[in-house]
Amino acid sequence: MSKHIVVSNEKGGVGKSTTAVNLAHGLSLRGRSVLLIDFDPQGSASRHLRHEPTPATRKMILGDESPKRLAVEVRPNLHLLSSNVELADVRDYLAMKMGRDPESARGALAQALDGLRGYDYIVTDCSPAVDVLTINAMMAGDELLVPVSADFLSAVGTEQHLQTLKLVEELGSDIELGYIVPTRFDGRTKRARRILELLQDAFGEELVTNPIRVNTSIAEAAHFGKTIFEHAPNSNGAADYAALVETVDNER
Ligand SMILES: Nc1ncnc2c1ncn2[C@@H]1O[C@H](COP(=O)(O)OP(=O)(O)OP(=O)(O)O)[C@@H](O)[C@H]1O
Numbered sequence: 001m002s003k004h005i006v007v008s009n010e011k012g013g014v015g016k017s018t019t020a021v022n023l024a025h026g027l028s029l030r031g032r033s034v035l036l037i038d039f040d041p042q043g044s045a046s047r048h049l050r051h052e053p054t055p056a057t058r059k060m061i062l063g064d065e066s067p068k069r070l071a072v073e074v075r076p077n078l079h080l081l082s083s084n085v086e087l088a089d090v091r092d093y094l095a096m097k098m099g100r101d102p103e104s105a106r107g108a109l110a111q112a113l114d115g116l117r118g119y120d121y122i123v124t125d126c127s128p129a130v131d132v133l134t135i136n137a138m139m140a141g142d143e144l145l146v147p148v149s150a151d152f153l154s155a156v157g158t159e160q161h162l163q164t165l166k167l168v169e170e171l172g173s174d175i176e177l178g179y180i181v182p183t184r185f186d187g188r189t190k191r192a193r194r195i196l197e198l199l200q201d202a203f204g205e206e207l208v209t210n211p212i213r214v215n216t217s218i219a220e221a222a223h224f225g226k227t228i229f230e231h232a233p234n235s236n237g238a239a240d241y242a243a244l245v246e247t248v249d250n251e252r
């Protein structure tokens with residue numbers, strides 16, 4: 001059975017795609033078989049792996065093609081189901097379907113992935129919205145990973161996001177809050193340290209992982225279509241993401 005981790009926060013630019021890509025690649029480097037689902041019409045996760053975004057997820061959900069056939073091996077042990085702007089059509093279609101058949105509208109992704117075997121992990125990168133696509137990801141997932149940029153505003157957004165988690169739980173999802181990942185952390189500032197404490201107080205030290213420090217290599221890597229492990233294996237960014245990978249994999 002795969003463990004399906006959904007990376008989501010409705011706040012934009014907090015490091016969702018960066019975390020999804022580096023987590024997925026880090027797990028694959030440990031010999032795990034990983035499927036990364038880019039579930040954002042922006043296609044950022046695909047580009048981050050130097051893969052031109054395709055409508056694979058759209059075909060999977062609307063065209064009834066199997067994820068096994070649509071997934072592309074982008075690195076050894078790492079397969080990608082890509083998205084591009086056409087995923088927005090799926091969002092509109094599912095939003096329309098909500099009125100007459102809410103259960104199947106919310107469960108379309110879970111349905112498409114049903115019976116998929118052979119992956120140790122599925123990692124899904126969501127868009128910065130609580131829309132029917134994000135709800136679908138949460139309905140399909142086992143664990144929610146919420147990146148939180150270590151600034152005040154994004155910490156507030158996270159609370160709103162957890163309301164959504166409650167909602168999908170009420171709708172029958174089994175997903176659990178698994179990880180709060182502080183990102184863009186600058187330990188030299190009092191504010192960042194304070195936010196880390198606030199997160200630990202609010203969620204418990206168990207749920208809050210080691211922070212991912214601000215690191216220019218992380219942004220550079222994305223720009224070059226590489227993961228941090230490929231672009232700057234000796235950077236702080238690589239060390240921080242390796243620690244996150246270990247935390248996730250050791251819990252399996
Ligand atoms: N730890 C970090 N240090 C420096 N830059 C970072 C770090 N994490 C992410 N970034 C940069 O911040 C920007 C936003 O990151 P990312 O695209 O992962 O966020 P996102 O939450 O997926 O955004 P969106 O909400 O648009 O999907 C990117 O340019 C990324 O390279």
Ligand SMILES: [Mg+2]
Pocket residue numbers: 016017018040044045125126127
């Ligand atoms: Mg993103």
